[in-house]
Amino acid sequence: MEESELKELAINGTFLGKPLHGKVEETHISWVILTRKNAFKVKKPVKLSFLDFSTLALRREKCEREVALNRRFSKIYFSVLPIRSENNHWQIGGDNGELKEYAVHMKRLISAKKMNLLLLEGKVKQPAIKALAQEVADFHQQAEIIHEPFSLTGACSTFNDIQQVLSFALTKFGNQYSQMVEQSIRWSDQFLKTHANRMQQRIDRGFIRDVHGDLHSGNIFLYKKPVLFDCIEFNDSMRRIDVLYEIAFLCMDLEAYGQLALSHYFLAIYKKLVKCFECPEDERLFVYYKCLRANVRAKVHMMSARQADNDEELHVHLKEAKKYLSLMSGYMKEVGSA
Numbered sequence: 001m002e003e004s005e006l007k008e009l010a011i012n013g014t015f016l017g018k019p020l021h022g023k024v025e026e027t028h029i030s031w032v033i034l035t036r037k038n039a040f041k042v043k044k045p046v047k048l049s050f051l052d053f054s055t056l057a058l059r060r061e062k063c064e065r066e067v068a069l070n071r072r073f074s075k076i077y078f079s080v081l082p083i084r085s086e087n088n089h090w091q092i093g094g095d096n097g098e099l100k101e102y103a104v105h106m107k108r109l110i111s112a113k114k115m116n117l118l119l120l121e122g123k124v125k126q127p128a129i130k131a132l133a134q135e136v137a138d139f140h141q142q143a144e145i146i147h148e149p150f151s152l153t154g155a156c157s158t159f160n161d162i163q164q165v166l167s168f169a170l171t172k173f174g175n176q177y178s179q180m181v182e183q184s185i186r187w188s189d190q191f192l193k194t195h196a197n198r199m200q201q202r203i204d205r206g207f208i209r210d211v212h213g214d215l216h217s218g219n220i221f222l223y224k225k226p227v228l229f230d231c232i233e234f235n236d237s238m239r240r241i242d243v244l245y246e247i248a249f250l251c252m253d254l255e256a257y258g259q260l261a262l263s264h265y266f267l268a269i270y271k272k273l274v275k276c277f278e279c280p281e282d283e284r285l286f287v288y289y290k291c292l293r294a295n296v297r298a299k300v301h302m303m304s305a306r307q308a309d310n311d312e313e314l315h316v317h318l319k320e321a322k323k324y325l326s327l328m329s330g331y332m333k334e335v336g337s338a
Contacts, residue, residue: 001083001101005090006031006042009083013090015040020092028304029053029234033103034111040092040103041066042083048303049161051234060102066233067104073139073212073228076107109227115217119257124222129262132226133269136215136247139228140274143209146240150200152192154237159188162295165302169325172305172318177325184295187332191288198281202242207276211246213239216253216297243276248289255290256297256327284335291331298324 010022010033022033022040029051033040043062047054053062063080070077083090086097092105111117115132118124162181170178192199202208212219213232221227232239247270254263271277277286298321305317 001042001045003031005085005100006033009033009090009092013092015092016094028300028307034108037108039106039108040081041106042101042103049164050238053234056099056101062234063102063104066231069231069233069239070229072143073135073231076109076227076229078105078107081105106229109221109223113221113223115220115222115226116257118222119217119254119259124259124262126262126265128222128226129266130269131224132220132222132250133266134273135226135228136250137270137273140209140211140243140246143211145206146208146210147203148208148240150196150203152196155192155196155199156189159192159292159295160185162299165299165306168302168306169321172302173322173325177322180325180329184291184328184332188288188292188295191335195281195285195288198279198285199242202244202282202285205278207242207244208240209243210236210240211243213241213246215246215249217250217257242285242289243274244282244286245289245292248286249293252290252293252297252327252331256294256323287331287335291328291335294324294328294331298328 007024010020010024013020015035015038020033020035022035025032025034029044029046029048031042031044033042041063043053043059045053045055045059053059060080067077067080081093081103082099083092083101083103084094084097085091085100089097090100091097092103115124118128163185166178166181169181211231212228214230215228219228219230221229247267251263251267254260254266277283301317301321301324305314305321308314308317
């Protein structure tokens with residue numbers, strides 16, 4: 001499905017026979033049509049190093065997987081619906097017309113309650129963070145335990161995937177940042193070799209679980225009972241991770257917004273509920289995971305910058321990529337030598 005067709009669907013298409021009158025939001029791997037009461041997520045026909053949405057069959061499979069996985073902790077996911085076209089008319093749901101695409105159907109929540117927007121407005125306070133820590137801890141304690149053996153090669157590849165945007169970083173940022181990326185890769189490889197035994201021990205201790213995988217403020221609504229959504233469905237290995245890696249993303253995200261105190265508060269509440277720090281080495285692993293999360297966010301923003309439609313969008317993604325690269329460098333210094 002082309003972007004122009006999706007926009008036509010949002011503006012002039014129908015859902016259950018009623019006009020959508022929606023607007024489109026975009027990420028680097030999906031489009032979301034937002035109406036007054038509903039949200040419809042459509043996966044882009046892309047194939048990247050970590051996901052494959054290149055065929056309609058794959059997109060349907062991942063839509064169904066997305067609904068099933070997110071229902072573990074969220075009630076806003078309804079179903080997977082076909083998108084069809086008949087006589088130049090687009091519709092979501094129904095049986096008439098040529099099948100063009102699939103959409104994940106969700107309840108639309110209040111945009112103003114998204115955590116990332118509230119952070120920008122300085123409206124996230126300790127009670128909300130406490131409720132969030134309790135929600136995440138409850139989910140983690142019920143999540144499936146994974147006992148796949150630690151893969152040093154796989155762990156190195158996860159961090160080193162940033163190499164795919166290294167030439168872009170050199171072009172846009174110059175030698176300083178490209179050298180920072182190259183240095184971080186060498187540092188990460190050594191760190192992982194040094195701590196591989198402890199990472200295997202944590203697998204044996206049951207700390208690797210099938211969790212969210214993408215737990216940052218953009219995927220959280222801060223209602224009285226926080227709502228988590230949009231977990232990773234396209235790559236099981238990115239979701240079956242150490243709980244330290246999961247919460248490291250949220251803590252890193254809070255720190256990226258300049259909310260170090262809230263990051264510490266979230267971690268303190270979570271640690272009381274989930275006894276996942278067993279030794280000083282685990283503290284170093286946690287900071288490494290924050291570094292890795294900053295690495296991934298920098299990569300995502302550089303990928304989005306390459307797809308930017310205009311200079312303003314390009315500037316926003318480049319600025320964010322620089323911020324996360326700087327955070328990554330700071331975490332490396334915090335951990336020190338491997």
